[in-house]
Amino acid sequence: MFDIKDLYQEVIVDHNRSPRNFGKLDDANKTLEGFNPLCGDRLTLYLKTDGNKIDDIAFDGSGCAISVASASLMTDAMKGKSLDEAEGLFNEFHDLITTENEVDTEQLGKLAALAGVRDYPARVKCASLCWHTLHAVIQGDDNPVSTE
Amino acid sequence: MNKQNTATKLTNEASFDVEKVRADFPILFEQVRGKPLVYLDNAATAQKPKQVIKTLDTYYREYNSNIHRGVHTLSEKATAVYEEARNKVKEFINADSIKEIIFTRGTTESINLVAQTFGRNNLSSNDEIIITELEHHSNIVPWQILSEQTGATLKYVPINDAGELILEEYEKLLNEKTRLVTIGHISNALGTINPIETIIEKAHAVGAKVLIDGAQAVPHTRVDVNELNCDFYAFSGHKLFGPTGIGVLYGKQALLEAMPPYQGGGDMIKTVSMKKTTYNDLPHKFEAGTPHIAGVIGLGSAIDYVSEIDLHEAAEYENQLLQYANEQAAQISGLVPVGTAKNKTSIFSFTLDGIHPHDIGTILDDEGIAIRAGHHCAMPVMERFKIPATARASFAFYNTREDVDALIQGIDKCKQVFS
Numbered sequence: 001m002f003d004i005k006d007l008y009q010e011v012i013v014d015h016n017r018s019p020r021n022f023g024k025l026d027d028a029n030k031t032l033e034g035f036n037p038l039c040g041d042r043l044t045l046y047l048k049t050d051g052n053k054i055d056d057i058a059f060d061g062s063g064c065a066i067s068v069a070s071a072s073l074m075t076d077a078m079k080g081k082s083l084d085e086a087e088g089l090f091n092e093f094h095d096l097i098t099t100e101n102e103v104d105t106e107q108l109g110k111l112a113a114l115a116g117v118r119d120y121p122a123r124v125k126c127a128s129l130c131w132h133t134l135h136a137v138i139q140g141d142d143n144p145v146s147t148e
Numbered sequence: 149m150n151k152q153n154t155a156t157k158l159t160n161e162a163s164f165d166v167e168k169v170r171a172d173f174p175i176l177f178e179q180v181r182g183k184p185l186v187y188l189d190n191a192a193t194a195q196k197p198k199q200v201i202k203t204l205d206t207y208y209r210e211y212n213s214n215i216h217r218g219v220h221t222l223s224e225k226a227t228a229v230y231e232e233a234r235n236k237v238k239e240f241i242n243a244d245s246i247k248e249i250i251f252t253r254g255t256t257e258s259i260n261l262v263a264q265t266f267g268r269n270n271l272s273s274n275d276e277i278i279i280t281e282l283e284h285h286s287n288i289v290p291w292q293i294l295s296e297q298t299g300a301t302l303k304y305v306p307i308n309d310a311g312e313l314i315l316e317e318y319e320k321l322l323n324e325k326t327r328l329v330t331i332g333h334i335s336n337a338l339g340t341i342n343p344i345e346t347i348i349e350k351a352h353a354v355g356a357k358v359l360i361d362g363a364q365a366v367p368h369t370r371v372d373v374n375e376l377n378c379d380f381y382a383f384s385g386h387k388l389f390g391p392t393g394i395g396v397l398y399g400k401q402a403l404l405e406a407m408p409p410y411q412g413g414g415d416m417i418k419t420v421s422m423k424k425t426t427y428n429d430l431p432h433k434f435e436a437g438t439p440h441i442a443g444v445i446g447l448g449s450a451i452d453y454v455s456e457i458d459l460h461e462a463a464e465y466e467n468q469l470l471q472y473a474n475e476q477a478a479q480i481s482g483l484v485p486v487g488t489a490k491n492k493t494s495i496f497s498f499t500l501d502g503i504h505p506h507d508i509g510t511i512l513d514d515e516g517i518a519i520r521a522g523h524h525c526a527m528p529v530m531e532r533f534k535i536p537a538t539a540r541a542s543f544a545f546y547n548t549r550e551d552v553d554a555l556i557q558g559i560d561k562c563k564q565v566f567s
Binding site: 005126 | 502503504505506507510511514521522523527530536537561565566
């Protein structure tokens with residue numbers, strides 16, 4: 001039987017309590033806001049890129065454990081990645097939380113901890129807010145991202 | 149149903165037969181995620197008794213047809229039951245005439261109707277509308293739109309830390325420019341019961357009209373529009389154990405007569421030529437198109453149902469549940485109640501240190517417990533308390549102490565998950 005602890009795994013509780021890469025990045029060259037109007041979660045994503053490479057990434061804002069842990073895990077995973085690799089992970093992660101498809105858990109690493117979200121459709125937007133914001137940054141979108 | 153003759157006031161919890169009313173609500177015996185449903189989201193929508201469900205079923209099975217125009221038997225029957233429901237609403241809120249009862253899609257549409265007819269006809273750039281920090285978005289946004297259209301100014305009555313309106317501030321805002329005061333009877337986010345009698349009286353003293361958003365009030369308190377002397381009163385069927393998609397606007401007849409139509413179409417006309425249309429009499433002037441016939445009939449049935457219950461006794465029972473929840477919650481460290489008005493209904497809004505309300509909502513759902521988590525369509529209230537959201541349990545008369553126990557255990561579970 002499904003257990004609530006499958007959703008709130010240790011790694012999620014930990015990243016919610018002590019989010020990594022939390023705070024403003026002073027030398028960011030790309031910044032974008034994401035907002036979930038349904039629940040009020042909001043975050044700002046800061047990126048420092050060098051050509052096609054993500055040198056540094058951070059976020060701040062407020063939200064539920066799923067959204068904070070997701071942003072914390074995502075930023076951890078993105079450091080040093082190329083923008084193409086980031087887009088690849090975006091697709092992989094999207095499949096992880098919205099489909100029953102096989103996903104490359106090796107490539108996802110710790111991000112796979114969010115797999116439990118797929119059993120809670122109402123919470124998919126919490127986990128994906130930071131990712132949609134990252135995707136928009138990479139696409140060069142200047143408008144704040146809304147999950148609605 | 150009533151056992152008013154039993155014992156003393158102190159034992160009225162026992163005198164309210166909760167098991168009897170529970171038996172009327174089939175959904176309360178459903179399982180959610182393998183656990184018995186504990187439904188504590190009544191301020192969002194109430195569950196429906198089998199009597200209402202049967203009425204809807206019978207309408208669709210036996211006399212579904214359009215109203216006010218058919219010459220056939222089914223249409224005559226549907227029209228009669230539809231108009232009978234209007235009369236039930238009139239009696240329920242003690243209006244003077246069925247002409248004062250307009251069916252709408254819900255409280256939201258009722259408020260928009262007043263904004264776009266009464267508001268656009270009577271307000272201009274020198275005028276002021278008074279609303280409050282406590283309002284649901286449905287009693288804010290229509291007035292912001294009207295304000296953009298007419299130039300009228302919106303003024304907000306502030307609230308104190310308990311979530312009560314600061315009446316001295318209200319009195320300061322009132323002046324000869326005030327055209328309309330529009331205010332919730334009971335706050336959906338916090339449960340505060342506003343002193344609307346005083347508010348109405350003071351508004352009338354400066355010549356302003358008053359609209360009351362009664363969405364949260366009708367399931368918990370007897371509403372008498374005559375005694376209140378409000379100019380408009382809006383409420384929804386679905387919070388009153390009736391169907392969704394149906395609501396009521398009460399308006400004083402003289403005001404409704406003077407207002408232009410809200411929407412044009414069939415049923416709201418007397419004659420139409422290519423040059424000119426003459427509008428139908430009240431209440432039909434405001435009911436363009438085929439209405440939600442089943443909804444109206446279902447609302448009539450819901451009113452029959454609650455009329456069998458002593459709402460005052462039910463409210464006392466609900467308040468005992470709230471008090472019990474407060475006592476239990478006081479034992480939980482890190483739990484902060486939001487909205488502690490002296491005079492409030494059975495809404496228990498709270499935050500938990502370090503745990504976001506949405507996570508509380510999900511963990512409780514896993515225990516079969518339905519609550520609401522979020523800003524409750526009252527973002528200014530959240531802003532006032534400097535919180536993004538609350539978790540809200542809202543009780544109806546079919547809830548029990550066992551439901552409260554389940555909630556408290558669920559909150560403990562939240563703390564375990566995040567420990």
